Structures are given as structure tokens and as C-alpha cells.
Amino acid sequence: MNWHGLQDFLAMGGYGSYVWGSFSVVFGLMILEVWALGRRERATQAAVANHGDEGAP
Template sequence: MNWNSWAEVVAMGGYGQYVWGSLLVVAAVIAVELIELFLRRRAALRSLRLNLTEHA
């Protein structure tokens, strides 16, 4: 596709709201997944540390 301006890129032939909306949702879901992964990892490490100190 050839666009002559950034406005045409954003509009994407009238489908821009669906394309950019979908990308926004995907980015939000990935961000939530990364945050949850970080929190689960931190909880697992904390639990492991606690178990190691109790059984040492």
C-alpha cells in the first residue's frame, strides 16, 4: 500500500479505527501478561526463599 501522508496511514482506508484499536488491545493484553508474569515470579521466589530458610 502506498500512502501520501501520515493521516492516510492512520486512517488506513477507513479501517484505521479497527486496526489501531486491535493493536491497542493486543498491547494492553501483553502488558498485563508481563506484569502478571513478573508478580508470579516474585511470589515464587519469595516462597522459595521462605521454604529454604524454614528447612535450613
């Protein structure tokens, strides 16, 4: 495809809203996954700190 400017590139031949919408959804989900991973890590560390030495002789 031959683009004559940034506007043509962003339009993607009429499919730009689908292309850029898909990219934004995937990017948002990747950010959400990183956030959720950090939250789970902090919860796991807190659980280990609270219950780490129970039952030790």
C-alpha cells in the same frame, strides 16, 4: 494502497480505528502478561525463601 500522508496511513482506508484498536489491545495484553509474569516470579521466590529449608535433615 496509496497513502498521500500520515493521516491517510492512520485512517487505513476507513478501517484505522479497528486496526489501531486491535494493535493497542494486543500491546496492552502483552504488557499485562509481562507484569503478571514478574509478579508470579516474585511470589515464587518469596515462597521458596519462606519454605525452602523445611523438612531438611
